[in-house]
Amino acid sequence: MTTMTEHVEQDLRAAGLRCTAPRVAVLSELRAEPGHWRVDEVAAAVRGRLGRVSTQAVYDVLDALEDAGLARRVQPAGGAARFEARTTGHDHAVCRSCGAIVDLEPGSRSPRRLPDVGDGFVAEAVELTVWGRCATCAEAATSEDRAVVVTDPTPHPDPPE
Numbered sequence: 001m002t003t004m005t006e007h008v009e010q011d012l013r014a015a016g017l018r019c020t021a022p023r024v025a026v027l028s029e030l031r032a033e034p035g036h037w038r039v040d041e042v043a044a045a046v047r048g049r050l051g052r053v054s055t056q057a058v059y060d061v062l063d064a065l066e067d068a069g070l071a072r073r074v075q076p077a078g079g080a081a082r083f084e085a086r087t088t089g090h091d092h093a094v095c096r097s098c099g100a101i102v103d104l105e106p107g108s109r110s111p112r113r114l115p116d117v118g119d120g121f122v123a124e125a126v127e128l129t130v131w132g133r134c135a136t137c138a139e140a141a142t143s144e145d146r147a148v149v150v151t152d153p154t155p156h157p158d159p160p161e
């Protein structure tokens with residue numbers, strides 16, 4: 001059976017990257033838990049494996065992985081960069097309240113067609129970002145509204161003695 005580490009090393013080599021310990025650790029962490037990781041989150045996980053690794057070193061590894069097509073950077077406007085191991089084309093929905101990022105499955109909207117930008121611009125990808133609120137934040141917002149409606153502002157009188 002091929003272990004995940006062996007897979008990671010194979011993929012690094014296939015992408016023309018040397019298998020340094022930080023690269024193996026970063027890519028293994030990204031793959032171990034699918035999602036959209038902030039650099040500091042990746043760094044914390046990698047430190048759990050390797051001990052002292054600077055956040056900048058982790059950032060450099062993520063950059064290299066992105067260049068090699070082994071990781072994808074997601075950077076919603078105004079948000080911190082996130083990285084994910086899922087590099088196949090998919091779009092994202094971003095929660096305005098907590099910043100949670102949800103993958104949109106391919107096919108959840110009409111096929112992306114490259115626009116003709118003109119001026120010799122060579123279009124390579126179209127990304128869609130859906131902004132809104134995740135279920136948790138939407139629920140919290142609704143109960144806040146409800147709280148405003150049901151809260152009785154009159155102070156309760158002390159019980160008679």
Ligand SMILES: [Zn+2]
Binds near residue numbers: 099136137138
């Ligand atoms: Zn949220």
Ligand SMILES: [Zn+2]
Binds near residue numbers: 074103
């Ligand atoms: Zn994603």
